[in-house]
Amino acid sequence: MSAEQGYQAIFNENNQEFVIAGKLRPRSEDEIRPLSEALSQALSTVRGTFYLNVKRLARLNNVAFRVIAGLVSQVGQSRTDLKIEVVTSSVMGWSTRKFEPLARRLPNVTVTEYDKDFYPGQAFLEEGGFIPILRNQTRLTWRHERHLLPRHGLNPGMTMADICCGIGDFAVLAQKEFKPSRILALDHSRSSLDYARKVAHEFGVTDIEYVYGDASEMVIEDDQFDFVTCRHSLQIFDKPDMILRELYRICKPGGRVYITNEKNSHCLGEPRSESIQWTYTEVAKLFADFRMDVELGPKSRRYLADAGFEDIKVDSFMVTNLDGDPQDFADMIQAWENVYAGEMARDRGDTPEFISKFRRGFQDHIYAALHPKGYAGWPIWAASARKPI
Template sequence: MSFSIRVDEDDQQVAFAGMLRPFIGDHMKAIRATLEAAAKNARAELCLDFKRLKYMNSIAFLEINRFVRWAVDARPNLKIKLIISSVIPWAIRKFQVIEQLYPNVSVVIYDKSLYPIQQVIEDEDFLKVLRTQEKIVWEHERSIISKHGLLPGMRVADIGCGLGDFGVRLSDEFKVEYVLGIDHSRVLLRYAQSVAMGLRLENVEYQYGDAAALLLPDNSYDFVSCRLSLQVFNQPERILQELYRICKPGGRIYITNEMMSNIAGYPQQDAIRWTYDQMIAMGRKLGMDMDFGFKTREILLDTGLEDVKVDLININNMNTDPFDLAKVVESWWYVIDQKAEKTGADAEMRERLRLGHTAHVEAIVSERGYASWPIYAGSGRKPLRPI
């Protein structure tokens, strides 16, 4: 179906999805009747959720506007909330006009609050973190990815794709049929698209999108990945629900996440440990869980997956080029400093963070030192039949 509408009486919400393209206003009669019934039954507030509506033509928009005008007259004490997403620019332009017309109508761009760390991710300097990090993680990840179900010829969706290097490598080394990368950062997507175009990869595509409300069909990808991303979102369960929805029955969902409380360094282990404990605490204030890796097995099972597999990727200065690892950890200072600024850390705390971070870098390159960066990789199979 190109369009669907769903009423949730408990939440007092009407959710739209797909493409709403009536030829004449009469084609909206059933939708108007549904909306009017929902407005009559709502107690204090009615939510109209448009975040999955890819397209709405002018006829449909006028009918929605007429419904709002009717509701304002029929139930003057009823508040109407229009929920939209920044992924769909036309929705912002159209629905904010309605908000200006009626005082009891509000518009919520919901993904602004869903991604509290977005400003850091959108910064051009963050590319330096991801470029060095992606290379070093892939050196270890490539040896386990087949174990987690990746096969040649698969259709892959990489959600939270960042710089898009993962999709390029899958196309080159694993000969997948097609990779779609989706991210909520336009800065990172511009980089990813430029790389794919430069390499003339016709089977790798990147799109701006919301990981918690993907504009993708159900059951459409053989392998769905979300790497080092769930840990930076404050509602990871919503994203996992979407990964599950777009994965084909029998396909696999693959995730990786950090365990920052298990980062180790020697010597100066106390200073190093203090710095990363503070990183975890600051992350929580920003809606991030930098220890999300510990939850890998639990979260995959709770999502409804079977045949769950988990690997520990223990990156350290004995199984990785120490100078490459040092470059990765050096690049983290930008993120640490940004977190400190956004959580209001004072000058003394920021100096202690810098000293602990420097001690970690020194431990990596020291001939007598040890340093590690653990990541959990996990996957599960979507059941062939609903549980």
């Protein structure tokens, strides 16, 4: 309802969920009377728990808030049997603050910031110690990806979005190499975006739009971009299908979505291959315990097909110690060890004996990378697909 006024309101009877999205800025209560009547009707017909979902409500002025809060208060006071849960998002932090006084005043009203626990490993990824990992990873993978991206559909002059952009170095490299007419970079970590802006400044790039947002519920209109990228990110979300749904939505019909993911248990090295193999098998188990799937790479085709894409292309490549300076590869592994063994395994509660063996595999991988006759590899799957016209 009322899409022409900048907002949408939909009631899902099966879920007892009333969703309001867009911008709700009426000059008077009369302007949103259809919404208030629909909300009032929905509240009168439900039993048990009613969900008021405002996680994609980008703007809400005081006129609209008074209408919504008034209805919630009225029903909350008159129907103590009904639980009302207001679902907000940390991306729209103001909405949580706006509705929390209702929850403090009414015992049957709660406010839930739905994405508070959505990213199980987010704390590790936002720590400063992860930045060396990301920078080295991009440095090593770019040598391969710059040649793959045209095959997957990226051409100069396109509109491009880099979702889950992290520290922003890939967006900068893509901007310099392919010169898109527009490039938007979105991430859920404010600290990563701050760093991304610094990276862009270092490269002398000024025309990237940096956006703070949740990749599973982006406040971006449909059908906006010719080429949408999401690199090394589906594997760290426990619900990758939700991310793919959003990538599909913001991609133009006929445009393409490009993803990269890993299969960590296939990291390899020689000499000391057995120790290396054991450690990376344990890396995959460790991430799984934090509800992340660093084995997702070969599953990319299935995920894209299930999301409704067509013309799926899949490439795999091995990043190795022979791709430039072997020390770059070694530095990346050292950064992995610092976070995976130094933080994640410790926080999981692993024993000192396990962590010592775990660390040894990383050190053996570094040994293989720097050995004059050694070989060390890290496998990546790059996949893309077209949104049907």
